[in-house]
Amino acid sequence: MAGEGIVPSIGPFGVAAGVLLTVLAGLLIEQLVHFISWRYKRAATGVAAIFAPIITSSPELAIFTVALLQGQAEIAWGSIVAQPFMASTIIYPVLLAVALVSWAFKRRRYMLLHVHRGVAIPLLVFTIPLAPILILHPEKYGAYGQLYGLVLLALYVLYARYMLKEEEAGGGEAKLWLRHPALQVAAAIAAMYFGAEWMVSGIREIGAALGLDKLALSVILIPIATVVPESIVALIFIAKGKDDEGVSAVVGEKALYSTFYPGLAMALGIYTLEPAAITALVIAIFVSIVEIAIVWRFGYFGLSAPLGLASYVYYAYCYTLGGACF
Template identity: 30%
Template sequence: MLIITLYMLAGFLSVLIGGWLFTNSMEYISHRYRIGSSFVGAVLSPILTSLPELIVFLIALLFYGGVSGEDVAVGTIIGEPFVVSTIIYPIIFIVAAIGFYLRRRSDTALEVDKALIIPFIVVLLLFPTVLLPALIRSLVIRYLVAVFLVTAYLLYVHVMRSRQGLVIEDYEGLYMLRVIRGYRIEFMPFILQLVISVVLLFVGSKALVEGVIDLSKYLMLDVMGLSIIIVPTATVLPESITAVIWTWRERDTMAVAALIGEKVLYSTVYPALALVATRWLLSVEALVSVAVVEVISSAMLYHVIKGRLTWDVALIGLIGYLTYVLILLHVI
């Protein structure tokens, strides 16, 4: 048990550092090419920070396969929106409260642009479609749903591109330039940082997949159910760190956009990939997690329409997370 825990911790830290470097690389690209903040937060940032989950998905299928590998893969994709909806927002509000207490922020609530109504509606309407292939056992329907989800995401990107907002001006610089000095052209340090990030993400993700499978066998718990809360908790760190930083700086729209943009990606493109590549059999825990995401997304959409997210969103998320854990442990 101790060895499994240490192994998963090493994978967790590897993914954390890799995601941290990825986030900085994303900021470099957005600053360098003058891409607006709304588009960066809701589209570009999720594409880059979701790579850890994608790597976990691919490793679970390619290196392990079988029932356990597919359960980890599917659980990771379904679990990411669940983890973001339940435990990440409470952390964001804690950061906001600390910032307010230290007079770094003017309010403990999150003031957001109503343009974020679009991604919230996308999640609310499309995320439940991942249940259809599990309920209707038809290969044709699975492929049709996959095509529909990818098409919907492309349309979403087009709409958000027209509302990209202001460019981030106070970029802190490429981290690798602090280690490698003397380069007048930033392209080579950027490539090096990107390569290091990929290696860390690969190694860490492989350790997490192995750990989840071994831990589930040791505790005699459902592999998919366990992967829904463990793997995404690690791989969601890149976008969570970005959201925390933006919350601390009182860029609330950017912070929320980074999180909801991630949920859009995992309500469309990645489920589409899983529909094609796996059997897509869902456990009871997976069904519960989808229901929790829908309830919390509905509550958040209501607040986004008002332009202000308050503490009750975090409370609903915590209740949803606790309910899921109790079901996983067969307490209820």
């Protein structure tokens, strides 16, 4: 998402500025979720699952589009594969950490994330489509891969229709800080983009000042900085004790990156299965299955965090430190 971009660096202060802007973007989007839910009489969980991920994924969509226009299929596909992997290994633990901190400060009633067991169903639905991608090699099954891509696009459309027609939303009239929805959307995207750029550049500046290894810094810290903008809406909901809305936003993000984006890439025939991509997909599928089993059996979300973090360390070891991988 962020890197050596067009946004000028402001040094180590970029971390604080980036966090503030990202939180502001999340609050703007949270208001939009409630506004759309009220205005169009849709359940907030459905709006959070569909609308919020579309906005928070806009930087990745830009990377995907630019990479395609420049003929960089590997980069375009990598930006897609990275999200399910990061969700399973980093985002789930971050959500759990936010819940624990919020509970410690008495902002939440429960220490852990309580969700309806039905959350496991969409998690399962959007984990299964990742598996066939591992065998649909473009050099062998190009036509079948493109057909499967169209199936994934259709699946996301059906999911969106289901979520947005699930039930009517209750509550009073919702207000927007910027009064107009389009203006608030634009402000949220701008704040999220600048926040992400400054967070990453700030982390790099701190690393350089402390003499930290750049490779280790990019593997350990920068992905965490880029995860925050992607999951900020979910983090805000969870910090307020609205677990169903928060988890719905995470599931919606996963749905987008497990069906719509890979479906588009496969339909266009620009996906590739390098070893790093295969490993990331396998890890995402495995951790997600464990998470699904925990949610279905106990009704808690995020308890796969230790496995996810261990998988992240394993992946970093394999592809940055020259370790042996499967």
